[in-house]
Amino acid sequence: MQFADRLNKVETSAIRELFKLLGKPGIISFAGGFPDPALFDVQGIQESANAVLANSPGAVLQYGATEGYQPLREGISGFMANKGAIAKPEGLIVTTGSQQALDLIGKTMISTGDKVIVEAPTFLATIQCFRLYGAHIIGAPIDADGVDVDRLEKLIEEHKPKLVYLIPTFGNPSGATLSLARRKRILEIAARTKTLVVEDDPYGELYFDQPPPLSLLALSEQVSGSRDWLAHCGSFSKILSPGLRVGWLIAPPELLAKATMCKQFSDAHTSNLTQAIAAHYLTLNRLDVALAVVRKTYAQRASVMADSLHRELGSSIEFNQPQGGMFFWARLTGANNKGRNAPEFAKRAIDRGVAFVPGAPFFAHDPDLSTLRLSFATVGLEKIVEGIERLGRAL
Ligand SMILES: Cc1ncc(COP(=O)(O)O)c(C=O)c1O
DSSP, X not given: OOOOGGGGGOOOOHHHHHHGGGGSTTOEEOOOOOOOGGGSOHXXXXXXXXXXXXHOHHHHTSOOOXXXXXXXXXXXXXXXXXXXXXXXXXXXXXXXXXXXXXXXXXXXXXXXXXXXXXXXXXXXXXXXXXXXXXXXXXXXXXXXXXXXXXXXXXXXXXXXOSEEEEOOSSOTTTOOOOOHHHHHHHHHHHHHHTOEEEEEOSSXXXXXXXXXXXXXXXXXXXXXXXXXXXXXXXXXXXTTOGGGOEEEEEOOHHHHHHHHXXXXXXXXXXXXXXXXXXXXXXXXTOHHHHHHHHHHHHHHHHHHHHHHHHHHHGGGEEEOOXXXXXXXEEEEOOGGGOOOOHHHHHHHHHHTTEEOEESGGGOSSSOOTTEEEEEOTTSOHHHHHHHHHHHHHHO
């Protein structure tokens, strides 16, 4: 069959290939990017499902508006207000996961050959999605405080990109959090250079001790003109359930209207049933309680993973301790005559019964082969200790 030319620009993710090896019995996997299903508030979601089917079956089982189920748009507006961001219900649309919000931004904004700046490393699916629309992707370096703003500013001035895509809070895969000062500078740069900045924020609620700095969206109130150049993607996937497939896009009116039009041609609307469940769930006041458990559990797991990595791999590995989210981003240093090649290490690790994701696919170009991503989200404390011991033996 003669497939569309656009498919020449993307390939099946290397990560998916690795996942095929994970079926081995007894393997401890730090490779996934899923939240822990044991922490889903099944009771609350069930209560909401029952309520919406009992109270408004006609509405929730019917076709709905492309923009989203109105009570949920109002619910998300309230949820964002609690996080310090003003987003009126009519200023946002509900999307089928935030993945669709990213796709709609790609579809709406990117023409073949357009330049897009992302963090190096960044979320793999975004690289793939933007490439499908023909983007020429340029990576901006990051450190523990998120993207290097001086370098980003220079890249923006040099390349005049169509947009800049950032995961400022507990990034995937970087685990990094952009500092407050850098957030403000990015907003200033966006307003001054009239560059669209896309803030992807699925992890911001998963902080361990302290809430992270305010989102770019919330801070945009303080930086004149920046809101006009800011789109924000949110999601209930990591805080409620990814199976609901409920996310959202907040964007300037013109962009939101175009994205809504593209969504019409794509899936008409996100499932009314899951939107209504999410909307009802928000009224139960259970989210804070459920999130407190998630935060505590992930914080413990991250702490045990950090201790185990120090103990078992010592100076052979370096990493920044994440303050939230689901990931450690680490680099093999080559110390102690140990290897620096993460893909080779990944193969040896699987032989020893433990899996992680090598970092290379998360770079749009010039991959750093010494990097890797470890997720602690779905692994219990004892298994984390055992898994990292296995890693130590595999290195
Ligand atoms: C940074 C980032 N953005 C977006 C998504 C998509 O999430 P969803 O479509 O489930 O909202 C993910 C999922 O892992 C992610 O890590």
